[in-house]
Every structure is written in C-alpha cells, then in structure tokens.
Amino acid sequence: MMKSPIRRRRLLWIAAIALTVSGTAYGVIRAFSENMVFFYTPTQLLAGEAPAGRSLRIGGMVEAGSIEREPGTLTVRFRMTDQDRTIPVTYTGVLPDLFKEGKGAVAQGELNNGVFVASEILAKHDENYMPPKLKN
Amino acid sequence: MLTFLKQLGSPPRFFQLSGPMSRWLAIAAAVLGAPGLWLALAGTPTDAQQGEVYRIIYLHVPAAWMSMFLYSVATGYALLYWIWRSPVSAVMMRALLPTGAWMTVVALVTGSLWGKPTWGTYWVWDARLTSELMLLFIYLGLMALSSLVEDETKTDRALALFTVVGMVNIPLIYFSVVFWNTLHQGMSVGAPGAARMAPEMKAALLICTFAVWFACAAIVLVRGRWMLAIRESRSRWVRDVPELAAP
Numbered sequence: 031m032m033k034s035p036i037r038r039r040r041l042l043w044i045a046a047i048a049l050t051v052s053g054t055a056y057g058v059i060r061a062f063s064e065n066m067v068f069f070y071t072p073t074q075l076l077a078g079e080a081p082a083g084r085s086l087r088i089g090g091m092v093e094a095g096s097i098e099r100e101p102g103t104l105t106v107r108f109r110m111t112d113q114d115r116t117i118p119v120t121y122t123g124v125l126p127d128l129f130k131e132g133k134g135a136v137a138q139g140e141l142n143n144g145v146f147v148a149s150e151i152l153a154k155h156d157e158n159y160m161p162p163k164l165k166n
Numbered sequence: 167m168l169t170f171l172k173q174l175g176s177p178p179r180f181f182q183l184s185g186p187m188s189r190w191l192a193i194a195a196a197v198l199g200a201p202g203l204w205l206a207l208a209g210t211p212t213d214a215q216q217g218e219v220y221r222i223i224y225l226h227v228p229a230a231w232m233s234m235f236l237y238s239v240a241t242g243y244a245l246l247y248w249i250w251r252s253p254v255s256a257v258m259m260r261a262l263l264p265t266g267a268w269m270t271v272v273a274l275v276t277g278s279l280w281g282k283p284t285w286g287t288y289w290v291w292d293a294r295l296t297s298e299l300m301l302l303f304i305y306l307g308l309m310a311l312s313s314l315v316e317d318e319t320k321t322d323r324a325l326a327l328f329t330v331v332g333m334v335n336i337p338l339i340y341f342s343v344v345f346w347n348t349l350h351q352g353m354s355v356g357a358p359g360a361a362r363m364a365p366e367m368k369a370a371l372l373i374c375t376f377a378v379w380f381a382c383a384a385i386v387l388v389r390g391r392w393m394l395a396i397r398e399s400r401s402r403w404v405r406d407v408p409e410l411a412a413p
Contacts, residue, residue, distance in 0.1 A: 054303040062265075069347050071346075126283075127286075152286045153285055153286055162211075
C-alpha cells in the first residue's frame with residue numbers, strides 16, 4: 031500500500047506530538063513522585079518521615095564552626111542543622127564555592143549509623159542580593 | 167480605549183497599527199537595552215555572596231519572567247479566540263509561542279550556567295526547574311500543533327483549548343519555590359517582607375526586564391502581523407494595502 035506524502039506528514043506530526051506529550055508526562059511524573067520534595071530537613075529525617083534505605087537529600091544550614099577538613103584528603107565533616115535538630119555529615123569530594131558555614135546546603139546520600147554519608151553536596155544560595163559593603 | 171481595543175481586533179486595523187507599534191517597541195527595547203546591558207555588566211555592584219557570577223540574573227530573570235508572561239498573554243488570546251473567533255487573536259496566540267519558547271530556553275540555559283558555579287550542578291530535578299522544563303515541552307507541543315496546516319480553523323480551536331489547559335503550569339512554576347522545598351532560592355522581587363535586593367540592583371533588573379519585554383513584544387507583533395497578512399491573503403483588505411500588493 032502506497033502512503034501519500036500528506037498521510038506520511040500527518041503521521042510524522044502525530045509522532046512528534048506524542049513524543050512531546052510523553053516527554054511532558056515523564057517530567058510531571060518525575061517531579062511529582064519523588065522529587066516534589068527535593069530535600070528533607072534534619073528534623074524530618076530524624077522523625078522517620080524520609081524513606082529509609084535509599085539515597086535521599088537533606089537540606090539545611092551548615093552549622094557555624096562545624097566544618098572539619100581531614101588534612102591531605104578531600105574528606106570534610108560538618109553538621110547540618112535546621113535550627114532544631116542536627117545531623118553530622120561526611121563527604122569526600124569537591125565542594126561548590128558557595129558552600130560555607132552558616133549558609134544553606136543540600137546533601138545527597140544515606141544515613142549510616144547516625145551519620146549522613148553524602149555522595150553529592152550542593153550549595154543553596156539565598157534570595158538576597160547586596161553589595162559587599164551593605165552586608166551587616 | 168475600548169473602541170481602540172475593538173479596532174485592534176479588526177484585521178486591517180491591526181495590520182495598520184502593528185507596524186508602527188512594533189517599530190516603537192523595538193526602539194524602546196534598544197533605548198532601555200543599552201543602559202541595561204551596561205548596568206548588568208558593569209554599572210551595578212558585585213554581590214556580597216556570589217561575586218560577579220550573579221550578574222547573569224539580569225538576563226536569567228527577565229527571560230524566565232517573559233517565558234511565563236508570554237504564555238499568559240497567549241492564554242488571554244486563546245480565550246479571546248474562544249469567545250469571538252477573531253483572526254487577530256488566533257494569529258497572536260500563534261505568534262507568541264515561538265518567542266515564549268525561546269525565552270524558556272534562555273531561562274533554562276542561563277539558569278544552568280548559573281547553577282554550576284553557585285549550586286555546584288548544572289541541573290537538578292527540583293520543582294522549579296522541572297516545571298520550567300515542562301513549560302518548554304508545552305510550548306514545543308503547541309508549536310507542533312500550530313504547524314498543522316490542513317484545517318486552520320480546527321487547529322486554532324485545538325490550539326486555544328490546549329493553550330488554556332497548559333496554563334495550569336504557570337502558577338505551578340511561579341509558586342514552586344513557595345510550595346515545595348527546592349534547590350532554587352525563593353523570590354527576590356515581589357515577595358512580601360524585607361527588601362531582598364539592593365535597590366540599585368533591583369532598578370537595573372527592572373530596566374533589563376522592560377528591555378526584554380519590549381523586544382519580545384516587537385518580535386511577536388511583527389510575526390503576528392505577517393501571519394495575519396498570509397492568512398487573510400484572499401481578503402479584500404489585503405489587496406488594498408500597497409505594501410502587500412503582488413509584485
């Protein structure tokens with residue numbers, strides 16, 4: 031059976047639309063199922079609200095004065111806090127520039143005997159934009 | 167004012183007015199864009215936390231706002247088309263989509279480039295980024311739909327319907343940083359409470375936003391104008407426009 035060019039073009043368009051719609055649906059499902067909550071706070075994690083036994087993200091402030099670097103390695107230890115509960119975190123790797131004490135961060139990893147072993151650290155910067163002289 | 171708006175709904179009047187309107191908008195975009203560019207690159211102070219890298223905000227935020235704003239305007243025209251079936255609203259609804267899609271691309275790319283040095287990653291699947299990516303897919307889907315040529319009226323109706331349906335995503339994007347924990351920070355402008363942005367930075371951001379806004383409006387008007395002329399090419403008014411006379 032010969033296909034007319036019009037029919038072939040129609041088919042192509044239907045395929046294009048189907049692809050776009052499924053792409054959108056994929057995004058929606060991805061967003062709504064697991065990532066609608068991008069991270070859990072230390073309080074939520076310690077209260078058992080986070081799914082156990084799989085990689086997850088925690089977010090909060092890097093507690094002031096808590097960063098310890100292991101000399102000679104890329105391993106760093108710090109405490110993540112939400113002003114209420116605190117979780118010790120350990121991470122080996124390169125940290126983003128904005129990762130600082132007293133600033134927000136998101137860590138991906140797993141809770142292991144009360145210590146959060148992070149495989150990735152992201153800095154969460156705030157919505158304030160100020161010239162340096164105005165900073166406090 | 168109302169008569170003026172009604173006149174804009176008539177194809178020959180729209181064709182006549184959109185020409186000079188687009189020219190003035192382009193001039194306004196250039197007049198604001200030049201100081202906007204200077205302010206963005208040099209005229210504003212460095213950010214205390216992020217240093218110079220924050221300057222991408224002067225492109226990222228206007229583009230992101232426009233991606234949502236142009237979609238809302240397209241929805242407005244879709245509703246107008248739904249009610250009055252005027253060719254001008256059908257054409258404007260179609261003309262807004264490519265520019266909106268480009269603004270979404272600009273917002274996603276600049277955001278990604280901003281994310282690497284600050285957050286430490288180009289992309290995360292948080293609610294703000296995912297919903298903005300969905301907006302791009304919606305734009306692309308609507309553009310694919312608008313390219314169907316066999317039955318223009320049916321396509322217009324379907325397009326109007328899907329444009330309105332897709333509008334649910336816009337508040338989702340805008341409020342995603344309020345509703346959910348996201349890596350993306352909250353609102354700097356328009357949020358109630360303390361000033362989150364130094365006034366000179368905010369002023370520069372607004373100048374850049376208006377420049378991008380006017381540029382988008384000029385592009386959309388030119389595109390809509392010629393789409394209208396092509397669509398109405400068999401009408402009497404098109405033959406009466408000297409610019410459109412066959413060579």
